[in-house]
Amino acid sequence: MLSPKIEKALNEQVLLEAESSQIYLAMASWAEVEGFSGVAAFLFQHSDEERLHMLKLLKFVNERGGHGTVPALKAPSLKYKGVKELFQQVLDHEILVSTEINKLVDICLKEKDYTTHNFLQWYVSEQIEEEALARLILDKLKMIGADKSGMYFFDRDIATMGAAEKAPAEKK
Ligand code: FEO
Numbered sequence: 001m002l003s004p005k006i007e008k009a010l011n012e013q014v015l016l017e018a019e020s021s022q023i024y025l026a027m028a029s030w031a032e033v034e035g036f037s038g039v040a041a042f043l044f045q046h047s048d049e050e051r052l053h054m055l056k057l058l059k060f061v062n063e064r065g066g067h068g069t070v071p072a073l074k075a076p077s078l079k080y081k082g083v084k085e086l087f088q089q090v091l092d093h094e095i096l097v098s099t100e101i102n103k104l105v106d107i108c109l110k111e112k113d114y115t116t117h118n119f120l121q122w123y124v125s126e127q128i129e130e131e132a133l134a135r136l137i138l139d140k141l142k143m144i145g146a147d148k149s150g151m152y153f154f155d156r157d158i159a160t161m162g163a164a165e166k167a168p169a170e171k172k
Helices: 004-033 037-063 083-111 114-144 148-158
Strands: none
Touching: 004 037, 004 083, 037 083, 037 114, 037 148, 083 114, 114 148
């Protein structure tokens, strides 16, 4: 059985994962309209993954005797200066998510809720992967700079990068 404090904290994480899905969906749509079809494919998939992160949490709350709540979401930004700026925002957002997951883990330890603590280890590993992937993409974009042909190949290759960069066990 979840304590009210942990249930509330998990539901706040449900909100953050749902917002992540919305943000990446908005980014995907922007990329598609701008003609970056590979970037769009990557972000549409990333948005779907965040929805799965949200669902996994919501179902865990219900399984543990709580109520996983479906929150209202803020409208995400619809415009981005460019692909590099967009991926900087992805990295910043993933760092924020990692910080919140770490806070959740800390609450579990303080409350001696080892079941939820164990459940959250999946998210801890996932955040390491997601931050590393966002940094890798940003490094590639910095290398490409203003080179248009480099950008063409980047857009072609990134379409399959989300799945390929993750170890088989991490794929969803
Ligand atoms: Fe589910 Fe990328 O945070």
